Amino acid sequence: MAETKSASIRTPRARVKGLGASGHGAEHFWMQRLTGAANLLLMIAFAVIVAKMWGRPYPEAVALVAQPVVAIVLLLTIVSATIHMRLGMQVIIEDYVHGTGLKFAALTANTFYAVAVAAACLYAIVRVGLGGLV
Amino acid sequence: MAPTARPTVAPPLSPHLQVYRWTWTMLMSILNRATGAALYGGTLLVTIWLVALASGPKAYGAVAWFFGSWIGLLILFAYTWVLLNHMLGGLRHFIWDTGRGFERHERMALSRMSLIASVALTIVIWALALLLH
Numbered sequence: 001m002a003e004t005k006s007a008s009i010r011t012p013r014a015r016v017k018g019l020g021a022s023g024h025g026a027e028h029f030w031m032q033r034l035t036g037a038a039n040l041l042l043m044i045a046f047a048v049i050v051a052k053m054w055g056r057p058y059p060e061a062v063a064l065v066a067q068p069v070v071a072i073v074l075l076l077t078i079v080s081a082t083i084h085m086r087l088g089m090q091v092i093i094e095d096y097v098h099g100t101g102l103k104f105a106a107l108t109a110n111t112f113y114a115v116a117v118a119a120a121c122l123y124a125i126v127r128v129g130l131g132g133l134v
Numbered sequence: 135m136a137p138t139a140r141p142t143v144a145p146p147l148s149p150h151l152q153v154y155r156w157t158w159t160m161l162m163s164i165l166n167r168a169t170g171a172a173l174y175g176g177t178l179l180v181t182i183w184l185v186a187l188a189s190g191p192k193a194y195g196a197v198a199w200f201f202g203s204w205i206g207l208l209i210l211f212a213y214t215w216v217l218l219n220h221m222l223g224g225l226r227h228f229i230w231d232t233g234r235g236f237e238r239h240e241r242m243a244l245s246r247m248s249l250i251a252s253v254a255l256t257i258v259i260w261a262l263a264l265l266l267h
Binding site: 123127 | 161167170171173174177178180181184185187188192194195198202217221224225227231260263267
């Protein structure tokens, strides 16, 4: 074992950090699984909310989303789903987009899109939740 | 030595999907990525719906009308299947993450089952929604 250790070019500090060659360890993988599990639960509640919204006139639709439990579930769903989709698209880009500049542009656009979607949805939910629309 | 004629057949490029025999695991792996990408775009529909709700009755009325139209319902029906297929694909990967289900018959069955279940669940959910509506 001692020989194996001395043969490694990894510094003791890098070994202690345990983050591997990528420098960020299993964080991406773990976050994708964590948000995936959260999405699994949240999507069930989300589907029920969408079904209950079906055919409601505007004031009643606003009243439903303004209910604290509904608004909180929607907020959590948006946060978890946008993190998950950003990580997923990042892997697709890393697999298929090869030019350094193009890859950088695509990864940046991916983050912009995910953050823009999240900001728009979160703002809308809070706006409806705080009342005063009807 | 005389120069050789240019080959009339283009040299092969590195192989991709077209050279492999299709298997359930391959199909479902591709579908999981494709449905993930579709959901990435589909999140815009959720955004439009929520922003319209926050914008007022006129905007919401237009969006609600669209989603209630036959093309809107068709999109929502497809969205349901895409979401369920991706969700069940994720569950399949959770099982594989534990190191289980890698025997040939197991991985084929898991892949086949997730496709069948996604179609069945989509139909059940829409039947329930239409019945209870």
